[in-house]
Amino acid sequence: GNRPQRTGSAEMNTPLRILFSVRTPANVRQYEAVLRALAARGHQVQLVKEPFWGKWPPFVLALAETCPGIRLETLPALKHDDLWEVATHLRRARFYMRFFGPAYRNAPGLLSRARKRAPEWTVRLAEMGGPVGRWFLMRLFDLLEQSTRTAAILHPFLRDRNPDLVVATPLVVLRTAQLDLIRAALELGIRNVFAAASWDHLSSKGLLNFTPQRVLVWNDVQKNEAIDLYRLPADRIVVTGAQVFDDWFDKKPSTSREAFCARLGLRTDRPILLYVCSSLLEASPEEPAFVLRWIRHLRESRRPILQECGILVRRHPERAEGWDGIDFAGLDNVVCWPPLGESPVDERSKTDYFDSMYHAAAVVGLNNSAMVEAGIVGRPVHTVLLPEFWDNQEGTLHFHYLLDGPDALLRATRSLDDHARDLAGILEGRDPDPSRSERFVGAFVRPRGIDVPSTTRLVEELEAVGSRPAPAPVPVPFLVRLMGPLIRRLLQPYAKAVAEQIRLAQEEARRRGEQRLLEHRRAKEPMLNEYRRRRLEEHRRRKQEAAQATGGLGDRVT
Numbered sequence: 001g002n003r004p005q006r007t008g009s010a011e012m013n014t015p016l017r018i019l020f021s022v023r024t025p026a027n028v029r030q031y032e033a034v035l036r037a038l039a040a041r042g043h044q045v046q047l048v049k050e051p052f053w054g055k056w057p058p059f060v061l062a063l064a065e066t067c068p069g070i071r072l073e074t075l076p077a078l079k080h081d082d083l084w085e086v087a088t089h090l091r092r093a094r095f096y097m098r099f100f101g102p103a104y105r106n107a108p109g110l111l112s113r114a115r116k117r118a119p120e121w122t123v124r125l126a127e128m129g130g131p132v133g134r135w136f137l138m139r140l141f142d143l144l145e146q147s148t149r150t151a152a153i154l155h156p157f158l159r160d161r162n163p164d165l166v167v168a169t170p171l172v173v174l175r176t177a178q179l180d181l182i183r184a185a186l187e188l189g190i191r192n193v194f195a196a197a198s199w200d201h202l203s204s205k206g207l208l209n210f211t212p213q214r215v216l217v218w219n220d221v222q223k224n225e226a227i228d229l230y231r232l233p234a235d236r237i238v239v240t241g242a243q244v245f246d247d248w249f250d251k252k253p254s255t256s257r258e259a260f261c262a263r264l265g266l267r268t269d270r271p272i273l274l275y276v277c278s279s280l281l282e283a284s285p286e287e288p289a290f291v292l293r294w295i296r297h298l299r300e301s302r303r304p305i306l307q308e309c310g311i312l313v314r315r316h317p318e319r320a321e322g323w324d325g326i327d328f329a330g331l332d333n334v335v336c337w338p339p340l341g342e343s344p345v346d347e348r349s350k351t352d353y354f355d356s357m358y359h360a361a362a363v364v365g366l367n368n369s370a371m372v373e374a375g376i377v378g379r380p381v382h383t384v385l386l387p388e389f390w391d392n393q394e395g396t397l398h399f400h401y402l403l404d405g406p407d408a409l410l411r412a413t414r415s416l417d418d419h420a421r422d423l424a425g426i427l428e429g430r431d432p433d434p435s436r437s438e439r440f441v442g443a444f445v446r447p448r449g450i451d452v453p454s455t456t457r458l459v460e461e462l463e464a465v466g467s468r469p470a471p472a473p474v475p476v477p478f479l480v481r482l483m484g485p486l487i488r489r490l491l492q493p494y495a496k497a498v499a500e501q502i503r504l505a506q507e508e509a510r511r512r513g514e515q516r517l518l519e520h521r522r523a524k525e526p527m528l529n530e531y532r533r534r535r536l537e538e539h540r541r542r543k544q545e546a547a548q549a550t551g552g553l554g555d556r557v558t
Helices: 025-040 058-066 082-098 108-117 120-147 150-161 178-188 220-228 257-264 287-299 304-308 347-358 370-377 387-392 399-403 416-427 436-445 454-467 478-550
Strands: 017-022 044-049 070-074 165-169 191-195 214-217 237-239 272-276 310-314 334-336 362-365 381-384 410-413
Touching: 017 025, 017 150, 025 044, 025 058, 025 165, 025 454, 058 070, 082 108, 082 120, 082 150, 082 178, 082 478, 108 387, 120 478, 150 178, 165 178, 165 454, 178 191, 191 454, 214 220, 214 454, 220 237, 272 287, 272 370, 287 304, 287 310, 287 416, 304 416, 310 347, 347 370, 362 370, 362 416, 370 381, 370 436, 381 416, 399 410, 410 416
Parallel strands: 017 044, 017 165, 044 070, 165 191, 191 214, 214 237, 272 310, 272 362, 310 334, 362 381, 381 410
Antiparallel strands: none
């Protein structure tokens, strides 16, 4: 209540103090350009991660080093607070019940995934109660979750930092203190923004039981999700475009096609298909086995162009399962690169990723944001709709945004034979809809103008929110104030039991993870050695070429 108040002027002569909250360091990649732009415009940005995730990685440290206006910090640890663990349990229960709604009638995979994450007793209650019973349970869980008052733990943190604006992304995940952070900002009357992090988060993650001051989304599809699925007021939602994809609009290839093929060991006289792997739901068939089946189907087709085309497989960086038994031996002109998968988080890895899309004639995948990126680069994007992957494709809401409507991106078939036919047509230069990717990008990625970076629109909106008077503090609900103390006392035994259960589960998960990592490293050692050998040979070759180009002897290559 003692914070200095700004006037309503839209002029940004006075820099803003922005507390920008990410759940994990990986989320910085989605907003790196925004953070750079804010710092360049003179704002002071406090970039805050949650304490679960260890140290900041090199690419974030480099961001802070090159942008003095950005400071790095970690939120106070809430995970050791027993009541916060109970609040997280209750949020998981609400998450589970979300997928009983009519919008998810054809999405059983999402319901099954949420069921595994919800406390067992809440699952039993939800399944016994029917629609009316679940409605009352949702109200009860809201009351219990808010009665934990975990948001109050962050009041001192916010008062000490005294930000003009709090931004949180992705916010709608299950185990996060960001929910408490935004609620604390509302209670203290601090300007606050929820920024959507990905194309599927509003349709497949958790719900909110409070209303942020401003919600920034990519497009009108997400705006409708925020209204229909979250019951958020339309006047609090602003469409800015998908800033995470801005890099791909103006990027240029770093090398010629010939040099790219030589680097990967692909033939230069044949077109290239790029297969991008996905992050599939739990219990889905392993994608590596399907990739091998897909390649063999193309090679065994009667179309010469598919029998000899280059095939580049890009592994998903977070899905190592299933690759140990995959062998491309005997399949000519096929390569998996990078061999262990890689996230495009720095300039080199982004360049390698872009070159893979740029030099491909077409891109294939199951359900992946790489499909959107390929559309931006102007490549036709194909998929095949098979029953075993139904939960990951047509059994989700967000996949239909790529699949359906006049601006659909995907060229989809329901059999590998038809899929092969369509791919052959593209590789042979017969595209029946050459403007399809461009139409999709204009509607889904940059709906407010294809020539204006979404980063610019998002930064301007943050400045606009920061220039307005701070909102009035949102009072704690009456029932929470009335019954909260009693509810907290009643929850204490359960809270201690939950905290101990989580501690034991984390210890077991850590032990298993260390064992899996050790086994994975042992299995991958031969591949890593071969990869290092190839990189060394490439380094030597480049030094020799450089020496020959300058007419000198160059450095001696040993």
